[in-house]
Each structure stands twice: as C-alpha cells, then as structure tokens.
Amino acid sequence: MPSTALAAATATASRIILVHGTGHGGWCWYRVATLLRAAGHLVDAPDLAASGADARRLRDVPTFDDYSRPLLDGAVRALPSGERAVLVGHSFGGMSVALAAETFPDKVAAAVFVAAFMPDYVNPRPHVIDKLSPLIDWVDCVTNEEHAPPSILFGPEFMRWKLYQLSPEEDFTLARSLVWVSAFYVDDMRCRPPFSDSRWRREIAIADHMAMFSAPVELAGHLADDITNT
Secondary structure (H helix, E strand, O other): OOOHHHHHHHHHOEEEEEOEEEOOOHHHHHHHHHHHHHHOOOOOOOOOOOOOOOOHHHHHHOOHHHHHHHHHHHHHOOOOOOEEEEOOOOOOOOEEEEHHHHHHHHHHEEEEEEEOOOOOOOOOHHHHHHHHHHHHHOOOOOEEOOOOOOEEEEEEEHHHHHHHOOOOHHHHHHHHHHEEEEEEEHHHHOOOOOOOOOOOOOOOOOOOHHHHHHHHHHHHHHHHHHHHHH
C-alpha cells in the first residue's frame, strides 16, 4: 500500500517541507526524504534556528518566531509565486508548521502532523504542551529554566525507551551523536493568541515517536497519499 501510494503520487509531484522536532535537525528525515525524492517529489528538510547544522546559539534565538524563521522565511516565504507546499511537522515541529500555515495560508497546500503537537484554535497556543508535559516521564533529560529561553537536552535513556524504542539500532546510534540541547518556547507562545480555525488532516499511529526511522516506507506512503488527495 505505501509503495503503491508513492508510485501513484509521482504524477502529481509536489514540494514537501519536513520539519524536525526538539533536539533534532533536518537530518532526522533522511530516510523519508530519500523515499519521497525517489518518487519524484521536491523535498526540503530545513534546520530550524540553533538546531542541526544551524550555527546560531540558543541565546541568539529568544522567541518561537525566531526559532521557526528558517521555515517561515527560508522555506515557505521563498516558494516561487503560485507554488504551494505540503508541510510535515514531527513532535514540537508541529507548532512551527501551524505557525507557517497561519502566516502563509496561500503557500500551504496541507499540514501533516506526525506524532506532533497539534494546536487547536480555541485554547492558547501551548495548551496541548501544558496538558501533555506533566504526563511524560522525562527520565534522564536535563532542563535549564534559569536562562532564557528555557532549554532541554534529551537523555539517552529517554531517547531509547520513549522515542526510539522501535527504530533501527543504527538510527538510535546516529541520534545519540546528533541530538543536542534545544529551547522550549512555551512561555513565549503563551503570550500569543490562539491559531485560527483550520481543517487538519489525518492521524498516523503505526510506529514509535520517531516514525521517520521506525516506519519510513509507511510514513512516506501516507505523505504521498495525502499529496495525491490534496
């Protein structure tokens, strides 16, 4: 089914922008990006500010808008006139995708949330984060709330048992080398109004939190299917 969807969607090739979550970078999409490009799609996987290969330090990225700027300006705003992209947000990247869809509605064909925070249009923007965070066993994660913006570094046990428990060993090893400290902009987002009413897409619940590693073929197939039906 997923491979069939990939093949069928090739005729309607679209630009797909893959957005990483906390502590990660565009690198985490390498399996899914490879599959989608092989199917003929144009794929971008930008590093958000102070993430991945982006050279900025956390202290240089004080707000959530600043953090999302590589997506907003470097990817979505820069789309050629008349071109629309499918945005795919993973984990905390869902918040950046929602911001991009809100900011550039004419440039976003669809927003897909993969094991992601998906805000509504009634409550404050970080409402879903406020509700979920107390329920998570953070194990060996390290947080720092003394400096702005507050930051978090995922510990190896948290990553092993909460994020990568179904992923290939080599991808967990890769993540151990590349995952780094990241900011959590909950207080900054709390000062902003709720997002506007939107029609969200489908739920994908077939893998661990890192679906791009544990089920890359299935995930790419679902994304290609979404593109076909957009």
